Amino acid sequence: MSGTDASRRRFLAGTAAAAAGLAVAPGVLLMPLAQARRAGEPASSDVRWGLLVDTTRCSDGCDACVRACKEENGWEGVGRPKTDAQWIRKVKVRDPRTGHTQSLPLMCQHCKHPPCVDVCPTGASMKRADGIVLVDKHICIGCRYCMMACPYSARSFVHEDVRDQREHAPRGKGTVESCTLCVHRVDAGRVPACVEACAAEGGGALVFGDLKDPSSEISRRLAAHGAEEIRADLGLDTGVRYYGI
């Protein structure tokens, strides 16, 4: 009898611990990444948000990051691939000499010297003090010069009426948009939706954090293993870095 009770207690305790662990783990994992900003408090240049993509953990068939971003930011298309927006996409890279292939997500690279911000006539394209590159939808006139200037095709033009907008990710027909690094989440102390989805469903290839904080995971990983920028030759100092390319 008591043996049975003891075994049942052990089982229950184990399950509870596992459940608690599962529930708490993401929070524990993510807690040191970001601290919430109070409403009205300006972004600080003491941090520079960045993203590390470990391409060795990114698989060709997986698009968890893309699906999560679509869901989070509400840019599901209407079935017109040439004009539908894409804030993030999976790109397959193949070396024709060796046949070596890789897969990686590509989105706004949140450059330190963003060409889109340079060319924007009204200042709608802008870089926050913490390095996040955004479009102010209220003063974008839809000239698309930023799209001409972006070396990564990271931006989309909203070609038609938009439906089911998310409250935190306003969109507008006739304006330009792109990855916001989930600024609404970052400001609330959370990580971008793609990072969360990659950890949960994908290969855990994405690491988000403060590039200026040497103790952050992203900084430690960059220091230990290094990473590359796409089109590093352009000298844009991107906030998104790729390991294994």
Next chain:
Amino acid sequence: MKPHVHFREIEGRSPGYYALLGLLGLLVGAGLVSALYMEIEGHWVTGMNNRIVWGTPHVFAVFLIVAASGALNVASIASVFGRLQYKPLAPLSGLLAIALLVGGLAVLVLDLGRPDRLIVAMTHYNFKSIFAWNIFLYTGFMAIVAAYLWTMMDRMGRPYSKPVGLLAFVWRLILTTGTGSIFGWLVARQAYDAAIMAPMFIVFSFAYGLAIFLLVLLAAYGWTGRPLGEGLLRRLKNLLGIFVAASLYFVTVYHLTNLYAAEHTGVERFILLEGGIYTALFWLGQVVAGYLLPMAIVFSPLGRSRGWIATAAGLVVLGGLAQMYVTIIGGQAYPLILFPGKEVSSSFFDGVVADYAPSLPEVLLGVGGIAIALLAVAVAVRVLRFLPEDLRDELVEAQAAAGGGDGSGTAGGERSGGAAPEAAAAPGSAG
């Protein structure tokens, strides 16, 4: 009384004139309706997409803006370089410059995603953007050329003709530098990112502007039956040939430079050999129709005929539109190089040549811009004294020999006093 050039409004009462106004008005209307349609539906109804973000409207708009600065050259040749034979043509040159710029800007603005926010572009500036500079360069150009016209057409303005003419000339060089640099300063794209784009666009502007000037001049004098001297036309068509040759030179240097750099051979192979419509438009449109045929016409005995001069000018315009199509759309169609030496593919059409076909609303909007410019000219020459009544060579030469007729064309600044009757639109001088 010594012979001199009189300026007078065209009569503008013939059925032909009203038919012209009607046709241009119809085209302007079609362009405006197209713009409205594109704005209401969104740009998905055009051929433009997320890879070809600037389409046919930009081909027409940039062509018109470049041609606008070039159209001013005839006036500059008279007042800055002192070739007084060109002086009677200066008012038309200034008028065309403003009209073409207005036409081009209308197309550019109406193609914006949010044309209703034009006021934002006037109240929010990012001074690192060439587009923001252009807002000042374009409006400044219109103001300066308007002042320049005043110095030509009003007795009070004449003393300022030389400095204002010089300012207009310098301003137009800066303006076209800005237009060329819209592309030249784009580091991301293989077909752009070249300092030569700015001077190349300036030389293009000389050719395109003069070609349109010649067409308008021939039409205006042909349709009104006013005399137009052979000598004047000979100078203008020879000048056109030189500008076209200079354009060909710049294009050759641009492509040779790219061909020499291994990193650019891909885009060169695309434009020059394998680009389909872009290759065809480059060789047949830009080079053959735009450069070789016009040069063959104007530098051969064919160039003595007005019909052939008009043909050559028309070909330069068509070649110019082909050049803009190849530069603007071909330059975007060639994929961005994300990973040099690697092949890339994605759902966003990375690594492949982008699809684009002009849609009807885009073409109508572009043609509407040309119609706006021509309609403005047609109305302006009817209500103001832009066109000399008589441009026979002996009159033009006599007036040039006498110092140009007023202050605006005197090379050394000396005025010819008594030998200068009121050439421009001083009240009572005409008819």
